[in-house]
Structure formats: C-alpha cells, structure tokens
Amino acid sequence: MMVDAAPLFLNLLILLPLLISAIAEDTYYEYIFSSEEDDIPTTPPPPHTTLSARNQIPSVSTSQYNVLATADQKIVFQNKTTTETERWEWVTDLSGAWGGVIDAPITSLAYSPSSELLYIGTTEVLNFWDEKTSRFSRIGGNEGLPMRNITSLTVDDEKGFVYIGTTEGLILYRPSNKQHTWRYFAGPRYLPDDYIVGLSLNPTGSLDILHESQTTTLKPTKFTLSKKQAHFTNMLNERHRRTNLVSDFPNHDSDNDGLWTSLVLVSSLLEASLTSSAAASDSASYFLRGLTLLNEVPNSPGFFARSVCAPEEWGVTCGNQDAGGDWNVSTHPDYQNWFYKSDTSSDEAVGQIFGxxxxxxxxxxxxxxxxxxxxxxxxxxxxxxxxxNLIDPLTRQPTLWGRWGPEEVNNNRQWSDTRGLQSLQIVSFLAAAAAVTDPTHPDQQKYSTEFNRLAQEEGYLQNLLNTKITTPIDLNYSDDELTFLPYLTFFIALEMLEENKTGTTITIATAPITSSLERTFQFVRPEQSSLWNSIFLACTSILPSPLSDKDRNQIINDIIYNLETWPLSHIDYETRNENRIDFNWENSSSRFGETHSESSKKIAPFPANERRQFRWNASPYAITDGGSNSVETDPGAFLLPYWLSKYYGLF
Structure with a gap:
C-alpha cells in the first residue's frame, strides 16, 4: 500500500491554540463528607424535611393531601382538612403475584413542592406520583437508579436534589440535570457504613445521614474546575515530590517514574505558558531535573532508568525489598551510592520523549x-x-520492552499485538528529535534516513494505521496511554517542524497517523476520557477536515464531565459496584480471562468518582476494584488534561 504524500495544508500550518473557540467554565457541585461516630442527633429534623427510619410508617403531606403507607399494602391519600380518605392505591405484593401501581413495599415518602411530585421509596425502585395529574411513574435501574432497597428519602427543593438512602449507600437524584442526573456514594471513600437508616436536611443545605451508630454529614459545595486544579496542585506540591520525581504518598519508587513525572512536568509547562506563573515554571524545572536524573544516574548516555534512589532514601522511600525491581549501583562520579532501576520499558521512553x-x-x-x-x-x-533497541548498560542486551526494530516489531509473533504501537512510538520519537534539531544539523539527515527506511522498507506507516487492538481478550488500557501520548508528541513535533521550515520527509507520516488517531478515538470515545479527548482535539485542530461544531462541543462536554466527576480524594479506596442495577455486564472476557468484571463498553462507564481509577493505564469499566485505603496517587492524571484543554482553548 502506498502512503499519500504530506498534504498541502501543512505548508500553511500555524497552530493557534488560544484562538480556538472556548466554552465558558461553569460552577458545579462537589460533595464533601464528614463523619461523627456514636453521635446520633436527638433533636427532630426541621419540619420541611423527612427523616425516615426502620419500623416507622412512612407519611408525608403534599399541598392537598396527607399521604401515608399502610400495613395492608396501600398508599392512602387523606384530605388535609377533614383527614378523610379520598383515594388509595394498591402496592404490589410479589409473594401473592398481586400487582399494584406501586412496585414494592413502601419504605419512605418525600414531597417536592416546586415540582409537585411525591417520591415513593420502595424495596425495589423509586416510584413517584404527580399531584397535578394524579399519575404514578417508576424509576428503576433502566432509568438510572443505581441501587434498590431504599430506606429513606428527603428533598432539597432549593437545589433540585432528591436524596435517596439505601441499604448499600446514598443516591443523589437531580431530575433537571441531564448530565449529572445520578450520583452514587458508597464505600469508604464516602461513608463509614453503607446502611443508611435515615436522612435529615439541615437549614444550611447540608445533609445528615443516619447510620446505626453514627452520622455522616454531606455538604454540597460549589466548585469550578480552576478551584479543583488548585486543590490538586497543592496536593502535588505538598505530598507528591520525591527526588525531583512525582510519587504516590507515602512516597516510594515505581516502575514508571519517568512516565508519571512527564505528566506533571508537561502540566506545569502548559500552566506556565498560559499564566506566566513563576511557581509553575519552577515546578517544570523541578520535574525536568527528575527526568535528567533518570538519564544521568545510570551513567550510560541514551539509556534512562525506570527510577532512581538517593543514598538517604534507600530502604526508606525506595528500594524496599517488597517493592521488587532490578536495582543497580550507579557508577557515575556525581552519584556515588545512588541506585537506579533498570530493564526500562517503552512506558518510560514515551514519557521521556513527551516530557x-x-x-x-x-x-x-x-x-x-x-x-x-x-x-x-x-x-x-x-x-x-x-x-x-534500548540497550541495558549492564547486560548489553535490549530491555524486555525497549524494542522498536523491525526484527521484533514485524517478525516476532510475541510482539504482534504491539506492532502498530511500537511503530507509532518510534516514528513520533524520530519526529521529536528532528523538531528540536537545527535544520542544517547533520543529525537531520540521520533522522530522515532512518524514517525513510522504516516507512519505505519496513512498512511502519502501514503498521500504525491499525494501532489500537480491539480484540476484547487483548484490550490493554496501558497501551492506550502509550498510544495517545505519541500521537500528541508527533503532532507537536509536526507543528515545530513546519514553523522551523525543516525539510524532513518525516512529515509524510501525517496522513497515516491522522487516520490511525481517528480510528483509535472511535473505539475509546465512549470512555469520556478527558485526556484522550483533549489530545484528540489538540491534534485534530490542525487537520484539513475539522469536526462539526456539534461533534466538537460534545467531546468538550465529555472532557468537562470527566474532570468535574474526577474524585477530589486520590486515596485508593476500594470500590464495589457489582450490586448496582444501573449497568449491564460486558460479555467478552478481559485480557486476564475474566468475565463479569467490567461494565458494557457500549455505553459510558461509571463516573470517575464512583470507580477506582487515578491513572490512565487502568480500565474505566472495572466494576469492583480493591484498594489499600491508605495510598494517595499523584494528581497528574487530572492536571494534564485540564491544562491541555486550557492551552487549546477548549474551556
């Protein structure tokens, strides 16, 4: 197959990210929880709220009626003035197969004066009655209700919130908000006990959540994304710096310190470029020093480590026996008694070149x-x-995953699923090197010669057309990160090459890489990833066939949604969603041979703050994910798409 020459539009290419039309940043709600053990309030809730608990007979007043659920499976409407019963309806009795307009036994009632809707909590669904029309309706899992077994209800009419307590967590229902209609709060990230006995709305707008032996208070707090960015930047600066590398807290080494550090490095660079912030510029210099250490400590030019460890850190924040890794003592005279972790992977190469x-x-x-x-x-x-090949300085052999040559990429069966990925990466690496090299420097010819060999003799441009592996049993979310960062690397390099008028043949890769990007994005778009979406829009801003305004704005809305629902806490709390009723299981097996481990990939996954995903190398569709409840992941996965979106004027 022949590859088209570089499009003529590249000759006129000028990337103006800040002139792209923007969508205004709006306020939204974050939900802040605090708990008090064995401190159950003894005073009754205010009259405008409903406190429901087990063994109570649910009752509530509407504008016209006193409504109560009776023991003989009825919902009764009494005249508020005369207290006489004007109407009653049957509640379904599943044991006797007797139907009714209410799905199941009633556990709680709450009324919204503004909408004139009576909400009816049951053991199966949420029913509601419209006082204007006297019609009953139901909301179950297909309509978005996350959990059955409702125990309590209360309405915040001012905000348009309906709070739903269940035996397995708290639900927030916002019927007027089409994108943030449902929120589900459960597990240790939010609640000390998922079994909710009752709910009480305070005059201040906060919500008291009654458990068996303690209370939790929920305070809806208005936020902006810029406020959230400041929160994560403070988190980064206070707890996630280790020897110029980014780190989890408590601090320790990882196998991919260069990749994770590159994300916060680029975030700081984008922030400094946009805001002229001295603090952001200093942060960028700090983390660039981290990438430099990874290159210098091994004392082998061109080789970079997975991680490094200063003498005072050894055995404390890095190099622990249970952490594993191939550690070696540095031979560099400036780094005596330093250690570095070798067998460096393509993850590190992608991060290094990008950063x-x-x-x-x-x-x-x-x-x-x-x-x-x-x-x-x-x-x-x-x-x-x-x-x-990336050659390990000690073994003098290629590292396990540091191989981009045709012998492995094209001819090794064990590398068949990364054929397109490795091809894309090395082409982007060559483009990056050409972009930072003077047009007249002899190395330009070296990069062009190597690129021409890969393109014309080894078929690398054809390889990368189908980079994304879509076979369900081989879906690797880490590879998505190692795909999108090289896409962005290539297009940034392309912009620089055009600005410098560098006469390199590398630009002919534009058409196949564009086709590859469009194909890959088609598969990952349902994930509503702020990083994939922002990279896609950053790259497509220079394409000859721009997106429609409708399509582009929907992608931007998904970016904003993902950022708004990103959890404020990065502690790796366990999440369990297998009992929810608002999703369908993915039928295909995962690459680990698991079935019934992920939600269907035909629709968007649960929002980020209802799952355990703090980096872009993990499945957003995972239903249950264990955690230590004690480790805080660095915030680079939020900061990079945030600042990338700001840099390209997306909001």
Whole structure:
C-alpha cells in the first residue's frame, strides 16, 4: 500500500491554540463528607424535611393531601382538612403475584413542592406520583437508579436534589440535570457504613445521614474546575515530590517514574505558558531535573532508568525489598551510592520523549531548553545506533520492552499485538528529535534516513494505521496511554517542524497517523476520557477536515464531565459496584480471562468518582476494584488534561 504524500495544508500550518473557540467554565457541585461516630442527633429534623427510619410508617403531606403507607399494602391519600380518605392505591405484593401501581413495599415518602411530585421509596425502585395529574411513574435501574432497597428519602427543593438512602449507600437524584442526573456514594471513600437508616436536611443545605451508630454529614459545595486544579496542585506540591520525581504518598519508587513525572512536568509547562506563573515554571524545572536524573544516574548516555534512589532514601522511600525491581549501583562520579532501576520499558521512553519535547517547546528557562534538547537527541541517536533497541548498560542486551526494530516489531509473533504501537512510538520519537534539531544539523539527515527506511522498507506507516487492538481478550488500557501520548508528541513535533521550515520527509507520516488517531478515538470515545479527548482535539485542530461544531462541543462536554466527576480524594479506596442495577455486564472476557468484571463498553462507564481509577493505564469499566485505603496517587492524571484543554482553548 502506498502512503499519500504530506498534504498541502501543512505548508500553511500555524497552530493557534488560544484562538480556538472556548466554552465558558461553569460552577458545579462537589460533595464533601464528614463523619461523627456514636453521635446520633436527638433533636427532630426541621419540619420541611423527612427523616425516615426502620419500623416507622412512612407519611408525608403534599399541598392537598396527607399521604401515608399502610400495613395492608396501600398508599392512602387523606384530605388535609377533614383527614378523610379520598383515594388509595394498591402496592404490589410479589409473594401473592398481586400487582399494584406501586412496585414494592413502601419504605419512605418525600414531597417536592416546586415540582409537585411525591417520591415513593420502595424495596425495589423509586416510584413517584404527580399531584397535578394524579399519575404514578417508576424509576428503576433502566432509568438510572443505581441501587434498590431504599430506606429513606428527603428533598432539597432549593437545589433540585432528591436524596435517596439505601441499604448499600446514598443516591443523589437531580431530575433537571441531564448530565449529572445520578450520583452514587458508597464505600469508604464516602461513608463509614453503607446502611443508611435515615436522612435529615439541615437549614444550611447540608445533609445528615443516619447510620446505626453514627452520622455522616454531606455538604454540597460549589466548585469550578480552576478551584479543583488548585486543590490538586497543592496536593502535588505538598505530598507528591520525591527526588525531583512525582510519587504516590507515602512516597516510594515505581516502575514508571519517568512516565508519571512527564505528566506533571508537561502540566506545569502548559500552566506556565498560559499564566506566566513563576511557581509553575519552577515546578517544570523541578520535574525536568527528575527526568535528567533518570538519564544521568545510570551513567550510560541514551539509556534512562525506570527510577532512581538517593543514598538517604534507600530502604526508606525506595528500594524496599517488597517493592521488587532490578536495582543497580550507579557508577557515575556525581552519584556515588545512588541506585537506579533498570530493564526500562517503552512506558518510560514515551514519557521521556513527551516530557523533553514539551520542555524544549515551552520552557522559559534557556538552560532547561538546552538540557531537554540534549537528552532527547541523545536518546534517539542511541536507539538508532542500536537497531532501535534500548540497550541495558549492564547486560548489553535490549530491555524486555525497549524494542522498536523491525526484527521484533514485524517478525516476532510475541510482539504482534504491539506492532502498530511500537511503530507509532518510534516514528513520533524520530519526529521529536528532528523538531528540536537545527535544520542544517547533520543529525537531520540521520533522522530522515532512518524514517525513510522504516516507512519505505519496513512498512511502519502501514503498521500504525491499525494501532489500537480491539480484540476484547487483548484490550490493554496501558497501551492506550502509550498510544495517545505519541500521537500528541508527533503532532507537536509536526507543528515545530513546519514553523522551523525543516525539510524532513518525516512529515509524510501525517496522513497515516491522522487516520490511525481517528480510528483509535472511535473505539475509546465512549470512555469520556478527558485526556484522550483533549489530545484528540489538540491534534485534530490542525487537520484539513475539522469536526462539526456539534461533534466538537460534545467531546468538550465529555472532557468537562470527566474532570468535574474526577474524585477530589486520590486515596485508593476500594470500590464495589457489582450490586448496582444501573449497568449491564460486558460479555467478552478481559485480557486476564475474566468475565463479569467490567461494565458494557457500549455505553459510558461509571463516573470517575464512583470507580477506582487515578491513572490512565487502568480500565474505566472495572466494576469492583480493591484498594489499600491508605495510598494517595499523584494528581497528574487530572492536571494534564485540564491544562491541555486550557492551552487549546477548549474551556
């Protein structure tokens, strides 16, 4: 198959991210929980609220009636003036197969004066009665209700909220909000006990949640995304810095310190570029120093470590026996008694090239730009000199996953599922190296020659057309991250090459990479990922066939939704959603051979704050995910798509 030459539009390419039409940033609600053990309120709730508990007969007043549920399976409407019964309806009795307009035994009632709706909690669904029309309706799992076994109800008419207590958590129903209609709060991230006995709305607008032996208070708090960004930036600065690398808290090493650090590095660069913030610029320099350490400590130019450990950290925040990893002592004279973790993977290569390219492009510190250029070109030149393999300095063999040469990519059956991925990565690496190299430098010819070999002789541009593996048993969400970052790396490099008028043949990769990006995004779009979406829009902003306004705005809305529903807490609390009634199971097996482990990929997954996903290398569809309840993940997964969206004027 022949690959089209570079489109003519590239000759006129000028990327103006800040001039892209923007959608205004709005306020939204975050939900702040606090608990008090064994402190059950003894005073009754205010008259405008409903406190329901077990063994109570549910009753409530509407504008016309006193309504109560009776023991003989009826809902009764009494005249408020005469107290005479004017009407009653049957409640369904499943044991006798006797139907009624109410689905199941009534556990709670609450009335909304503004909408004139009577909400009826049952053991199966949420029913409601419209006082204007006297008609009953139902809301079950198909309509979005997350959980059955309702125990209590109360309405915040001012906000348009309906709070629903259940035996397995708290539900918030917002009938007038089409995107944030339902929220489900359960598990240790939110509640000390999922069994809710009663609810009480306070005059201040907060909600008291009554459990068996304690109460929890929920305070809906208005937020903006900029306020949330500030929250995560403070978190990053206070608890997630270790030896110029980003780290979980408590601090420790990981296998991919370079990749995770690159995300916060680029976030800081984008922030500094947009806001001229000295703090953001300093943060970018700090984390660039981390990528530099990964390159310098192994004392082998062109090789970079998974992680490094300073002498005072060894055995404390890194290098612990239970952490594993291939640790080696540095031979660099400036890093005596330092350790580095080897057998470096493609994850680290993707992070290094992405972070170094963006540092060269955006840094306002001349020395940082110089460092980034030197490291990036040294890495790529080292790969070219070693048949596109990352050579471990101790074994003198390619690392397990650091292989981009045709021998592995095209001819090794065990690499068949990464054929497109590795091809895309190495093409983006070559483009990045060319972009930071002077047009007249001899290395430009080196990069063009290597690119031409891969494109014309080895079929790499055809390989990358179908980068995304869609076979269900081989879906790897980590590979999505290792795909989208190279997409962005390539298009950023392309912009720089056009600005510099660099005459390189690498630009002919634009058409196949564009086709690959569009295909990949088609598969991941239902995830509503703020990072995939923002990268897609950043790249497609320079394509010859722009998206329709409707399509583009929907993608932006999904970015905002994902960022708004991203959890404020990054502690790895366990989440369990298997008992929910508002989803369908994915029928296909996962790559681990599991069935009934994920929700259907035909629709969007649960919002981020109802699942356990703090990085972009994990499945958003996972239904149940265990956690330690004690480790806080760094906030790079929020900060990068936030600042990328701001940089490209998406909101």
């Amino acid at each position: 170094l390219l963006m540092s060269y492009k955006l840094s306002d510190v001349p020395e940082d730009k110089k460092t980034a250029k030197k490291l990036l070109t040294t890495i790529v030149n080292n790969l070219i000199d070693n048949d596109l």
